[in-house]
Amino acid sequence: MRYFIKLSYFGKAYHGWQNQPDSISVQEVLEEKLSLVLRSKTDVVGAGRTDAGVHATQMFAHFNHDLEIDVAELKYKLNSMLPKDIAIAEIFEVVEDAHARFDAVSRSYEYHIVKEKNAFLKDHAWYLKPALDLEKMNEAAAILQEYTNFKCFSKTRTDVRTYNCRIDHAEWKMKDDKLIFHITADRFLRNMVRAVVGTLVEIGQGKYPVSHMHQVIKSEDRGKAGTSVPAHGLYLTRIEYPDNIRIR
Incomplete structure:
Protein backbone atom coordinates (compact mmCIF):
# COMPACT_ATOMS: atom_id res chain seq x y z
CA MET A 1 0.00 0.00 0.00
CA ASP A 103 1.80 13.33 -10.23
CA ALA A 104 2.10 16.91 -8.97
CA VAL A 105 0.33 19.21 -11.43
CA SER A 106 1.58 22.50 -9.99
CA ARG A 107 3.88 23.92 -7.34
CA SER A 108 3.84 27.34 -5.72
CA TYR A 109 6.59 29.30 -4.00
CA GLU A 110 6.82 32.58 -2.13
CA TYR A 111 9.85 34.78 -1.60
CA HIS A 112 9.76 37.17 1.36
CA ILE A 113 11.61 40.49 1.55
CA VAL A 114 11.54 42.95 4.45
CA LYS A 115 12.48 46.59 3.98
CA GLU A 116 13.13 47.33 7.66
CA LYS A 117 15.54 45.44 9.88
CA ASN A 118 13.60 43.01 12.07
CA ALA A 119 15.39 40.80 14.58
CA PHE A 120 12.52 38.31 14.62
CA LEU A 121 12.49 37.82 10.83
CA LYS A 122 16.23 37.42 10.27
CA ASP A 123 15.83 33.71 9.43
CA HIS A 124 12.44 34.12 7.75
CA ALA A 125 12.93 36.88 5.15
CA TRP A 126 15.65 38.71 3.24
CA TYR A 127 16.38 42.16 4.63
CA LEU A 128 16.94 44.38 1.59
CA LYS A 129 17.36 48.08 2.27
CA PRO A 130 17.54 49.65 -1.25
CA ALA A 131 14.25 50.97 -2.66
CA LEU A 132 12.42 48.76 -5.16
CA ASP A 133 10.01 49.75 -7.93
CA LEU A 134 7.15 47.31 -7.39
CA GLU A 135 5.35 48.29 -10.60
CA LYS A 136 8.39 47.55 -12.79
CA MET A 137 9.03 44.28 -10.95
CA ASN A 138 5.48 43.16 -11.69
CA GLU A 139 5.77 44.19 -15.34
CA ALA A 140 8.92 42.07 -15.59
CA ALA A 141 7.31 39.17 -13.70
CA ALA A 142 4.42 39.10 -16.19
CA ILE A 143 6.93 38.52 -19.00
CA LEU A 144 7.75 35.11 -17.50
CA GLN A 145 4.40 33.76 -18.67
CA GLU A 146 5.32 34.49 -22.29
CA TYR A 147 8.10 31.87 -22.28
CA THR A 148 8.63 28.18 -21.53
CA ASN A 149 12.42 27.69 -21.75
CA PHE A 150 14.06 28.90 -18.53
CA LYS A 151 17.58 27.57 -18.90
CA CYS A 152 18.85 31.04 -17.93
CA PHE A 153 17.55 30.54 -14.37
CA SER A 154 18.81 26.98 -13.86
CA LYS A 155 21.96 25.80 -12.13
CA THR A 156 24.54 24.97 -14.78
CA ARG A 157 25.40 21.49 -13.53
CA THR A 158 22.07 19.70 -13.51
CA ASP A 159 20.74 16.45 -14.97
CA VAL A 160 17.33 17.65 -16.23
CA ARG A 161 16.13 16.53 -19.66
CA THR A 162 14.33 19.78 -20.43
CA TYR A 163 14.42 23.37 -19.24
CA ASN A 164 10.77 23.92 -20.14
CA CYS A 165 8.30 25.03 -17.47
CA ARG A 166 4.79 26.43 -17.67
CA ILE A 167 4.50 29.45 -15.38
CA ASP A 168 0.85 30.11 -14.50
CA HIS A 169 1.28 33.03 -12.10
CA ALA A 170 4.05 35.42 -11.06
CA GLU A 171 3.34 38.52 -8.97
CA TRP A 172 4.71 40.71 -6.19
CA LYS A 173 2.41 41.84 -3.37
CA MET A 174 2.81 43.89 -0.22
CA LYS A 175 1.54 42.25 2.97
CA ASP A 176 1.99 44.22 6.17
CA ASP A 177 5.73 45.04 6.23
CA LYS A 178 6.72 42.31 3.75
CA LEU A 179 7.16 42.32 0.01
CA ILE A 180 6.21 38.83 -1.18
CA PHE A 181 6.76 37.27 -4.58
CA HIS A 182 4.22 34.59 -5.54
CA ILE A 183 4.98 32.16 -8.37
CA THR A 184 3.17 29.02 -9.57
CA ALA A 185 4.31 26.62 -12.29
CA ASP A 186 3.95 23.00 -13.34
CA ARG A 187 7.61 22.45 -12.41
CA PHE A 188 10.71 24.38 -11.39
CA LEU A 189 14.38 23.99 -12.23
CA ARG A 190 17.09 23.85 -9.57
CA ASN A 191 17.67 27.30 -8.05
CA MET A 192 15.14 28.77 -10.50
CA VAL A 193 12.99 30.82 -8.13
CA ARG A 194 15.96 32.40 -6.38
CA ALA A 195 17.47 33.36 -9.75
CA VAL A 196 14.15 34.78 -10.97
CA VAL A 197 13.83 36.87 -7.81
CA GLY A 198 17.41 38.07 -8.16
CA THR A 199 16.71 39.22 -11.72
CA LEU A 200 13.47 40.98 -10.72
CA VAL A 201 15.19 42.74 -7.82
CA GLU A 202 17.88 44.11 -10.15
CA ILE A 203 15.12 45.50 -12.36
CA GLY A 204 13.33 46.89 -9.31
CA GLN A 205 16.53 48.64 -8.22
CA GLY A 206 16.78 50.35 -11.61
CA LYS A 207 19.89 48.48 -12.76
CA TYR A 208 18.04 47.30 -15.87
CA PRO A 209 14.84 48.18 -17.75
CA VAL A 210 11.81 45.87 -17.70
CA SER A 211 12.73 44.65 -21.19
CA HIS A 212 15.89 43.13 -19.71
CA MET A 213 13.78 40.12 -18.71
CA HIS A 214 13.23 39.28 -22.40
CA GLN A 215 16.98 39.45 -23.07
CA VAL A 216 17.82 37.24 -20.09
CA ILE A 217 15.34 34.50 -21.00
CA LYS A 218 16.25 34.49 -24.70
CA SER A 219 19.96 34.25 -23.86
CA GLU A 220 19.54 30.83 -22.15
CA ASP A 221 22.63 31.90 -20.18
CA ARG A 222 22.64 31.72 -16.36
CA GLY A 223 25.33 34.39 -16.34
CA LYS A 224 22.90 36.93 -17.79
CA ALA A 225 20.33 36.47 -15.00
CA GLY A 226 20.48 38.06 -11.56
CA THR A 227 22.32 36.81 -8.51
CA SER A 228 20.69 33.96 -6.62
CA VAL A 229 19.00 35.55 -3.60
CA PRO A 230 19.44 34.15 -0.05
CA ALA A 231 17.70 30.82 0.63
CA HIS A 232 16.11 31.81 3.95
CA GLY A 233 13.52 34.03 2.23
CA LEU A 234 12.14 31.21 0.07
CA TYR A 235 9.12 29.04 0.91
CA LEU A 236 7.53 26.13 -0.95
CA THR A 237 3.88 26.87 -0.16
CA ARG A 238 1.59 24.61 -2.18
CA ILE A 239 1.62 21.44 -4.30
CA GLU A 240 -1.46 20.39 -6.25
CA TYR A 241 -2.43 16.82 -7.20
CA PRO A 242 -5.33 15.25 -9.12
CA ASP A 243 -8.27 14.43 -6.84
CA ASN A 244 -8.41 10.80 -7.98
CA ILE A 245 -5.10 9.71 -6.41
CA ARG A 246 -6.49 9.74 -2.87
CA ILE A 247 -8.27 6.66 -1.50
CA ARG A 248 -9.26 7.96 1.93
Missing part, protein backbone atom coordinates in the same frame (compact mmCIF):
# COMPACT_ATOMS: atom_id res chain seq x y z
CA ARG A 2 1.13 3.53 -0.73
CA TYR A 3 0.71 6.53 1.55
CA PHE A 4 1.25 10.26 1.15
CA ILE A 5 2.68 12.40 3.95
CA LYS A 6 1.81 16.09 4.01
CA LEU A 7 4.39 17.99 6.05
CA SER A 8 6.07 21.33 6.66
CA TYR A 9 9.56 22.28 7.76
CA PHE A 10 11.73 25.24 8.66
CA GLY A 11 14.83 24.77 6.57
CA LYS A 12 17.56 26.57 8.50
CA ALA A 13 19.10 23.43 10.03
CA TYR A 14 18.94 21.30 6.87
CA HIS A 15 20.90 20.94 3.66
CA GLY A 16 17.65 20.92 1.70
CA TRP A 17 15.00 18.22 1.34
CA GLN A 18 17.00 15.56 -0.51
CA ASN A 19 19.43 13.13 1.11
CA GLN A 20 23.07 14.26 1.01
CA PRO A 21 26.18 12.12 1.65
CA ASP A 22 27.74 14.41 4.26
CA SER A 23 24.97 16.79 5.36
CA ILE A 24 21.68 16.39 7.20
CA SER A 25 18.48 16.68 5.13
CA VAL A 26 14.76 16.71 5.89
CA GLN A 27 14.33 13.47 3.93
CA GLU A 28 16.98 11.72 6.02
CA VAL A 29 15.37 12.73 9.31
CA LEU A 30 11.88 11.75 8.15
CA GLU A 31 13.05 8.36 6.84
CA GLU A 32 14.86 7.64 10.10
CA LYS A 33 11.83 8.34 12.30
CA LEU A 34 9.37 6.62 9.94
CA SER A 35 11.54 3.50 9.86
CA LEU A 36 11.63 3.43 13.66
CA VAL A 37 7.86 3.71 13.98
CA LEU A 38 7.11 1.13 11.28
CA ARG A 39 9.95 -1.15 12.49
CA SER A 40 11.32 -1.61 8.98
CA LYS A 41 13.54 0.45 6.71
CA THR A 42 11.23 2.84 4.89
CA ASP A 43 12.26 5.16 2.07
CA VAL A 44 10.27 8.27 1.20
CA VAL A 45 10.05 10.03 -2.16
CA GLY A 46 9.47 13.77 -2.05
CA ALA A 47 7.54 16.02 -4.41
CA GLY A 48 10.80 17.70 -5.36
CA ARG A 49 13.97 19.27 -4.02
CA THR A 50 14.41 22.37 -1.96
CA ASP A 51 17.83 23.99 -1.57
CA ALA A 52 19.74 24.21 1.69
CA GLY A 53 18.03 26.66 4.04
CA VAL A 54 14.78 26.85 2.07
CA HIS A 55 11.52 26.36 3.99
CA ALA A 56 8.31 24.52 3.11
CA THR A 57 4.89 25.37 4.51
CA GLN A 58 3.57 22.46 2.42
CA MET A 59 5.53 19.46 1.16
CA PHE A 60 4.43 15.98 0.15
CA ALA A 61 6.24 12.66 0.14
CA HIS A 62 5.14 9.07 -0.43
CA PHE A 63 6.17 5.73 1.04
CA ASN A 64 5.11 2.10 0.76
CA HIS A 65 4.11 -0.31 3.53
CA ASP A 66 2.86 -3.88 3.35
CA LEU A 67 0.29 -3.55 6.14
CA GLU A 68 -2.64 -1.22 6.64
CA ILE A 69 -1.65 1.73 8.82
CA ASP A 70 -3.57 3.67 11.44
CA VAL A 71 -2.70 7.03 9.90
CA ALA A 72 -3.82 9.09 12.91
CA GLU A 73 -1.60 7.08 15.23
CA LEU A 74 1.33 7.27 12.81
CA LYS A 75 0.98 11.04 12.54
CA TYR A 76 0.96 11.35 16.33
CA LYS A 77 4.03 9.15 16.78
CA LEU A 78 6.02 10.87 14.05
CA ASN A 79 5.27 14.33 15.41
CA SER A 80 6.36 13.14 18.85
CA MET A 81 9.70 11.93 17.50
CA LEU A 82 10.54 14.51 14.86
CA PRO A 83 12.44 17.71 15.74
CA LYS A 84 10.44 20.89 16.30
CA ASP A 85 11.27 22.25 12.85
CA ILE A 86 9.52 19.38 11.00
CA ALA A 87 5.76 18.83 11.40
CA ILE A 88 3.40 16.24 9.92
CA ALA A 89 0.04 17.70 8.92
CA GLU A 90 -1.63 14.62 7.41
CA ILE A 91 -1.02 11.04 6.26
CA PHE A 92 -3.41 9.37 3.81
CA GLU A 93 -3.60 6.33 1.56
CA VAL A 94 -3.36 6.83 -2.20
CA VAL A 95 -3.71 4.63 -5.27
CA GLU A 96 -0.87 2.19 -5.76
CA ASP A 97 0.88 4.05 -8.58
CA ALA A 98 0.50 7.59 -7.16
CA HIS A 99 3.80 9.45 -7.14
CA ALA A 100 4.58 12.48 -4.98
CA ARG A 101 6.85 14.00 -7.61
CA PHE A 102 5.52 12.94 -10.99
